[in-house]
Amino acid sequence: MPRAIATTDPVDLVVGQRLKAARQRCGLSQAELGKAMNLSFQQVQKYERGTNRISASMLVRAGKALGVPVADFFPDVEPDPAADSRIDIRSLRGGEALTEHFAAMGPERRALLLQIAQAFALGPDDRSSG
Incomplete structure (x- = not known):
């Protein structure tokens, strides 16, 4: 049976947005973050888009690579534009x-x-x- 088109959870989208914002603040490309996390840039791209869910262990790797606490990816359920300007x-x-x-x-x-x-x-x- 084909997968439904709109199956991305809103929380996965927010986590992906925050991952992307943190990566950009650090001035890293998706390839550079992927290398630091031992992933392909395509996988980082999927995480940032919310296409693939990012596991807790990958969030820890991302936090270490970006120098941010894992909690920064989950400050609330809705995206916070002010957080992206830090x-x-x-x-x-x-x-x-x-x-x-x-x-x-x-x-x-x-x-x-x-x-x-x-x-x-x-x-x-x-x-x-x-």
Whole structure:
């Protein structure tokens, strides 16, 4: 019996959209992500389109390859356009090192660093003075 045409689950579409957005934020092609995940670019393409469901283990691989937590693929059931505009801190100069140091900290120091970062973000930019 032929498979029904409209069988793609909306959740699979959202996961695929988020995978594609994360890949693009990192500046990777489908082939590059596929290589990092030990897949063909065609398979990445199928995941991004929602044609094929992506397994939990593949989501973990994708998260590691893209430097994002697996939860980023599932923030809600509907696509969030604001989430697609987030900056990948690793793409900024010093961002990779900052990410590594942040991950190595305990929860109290992380909270303190976040407070400091927020204060700097709300204050005047150093480049505008002087």
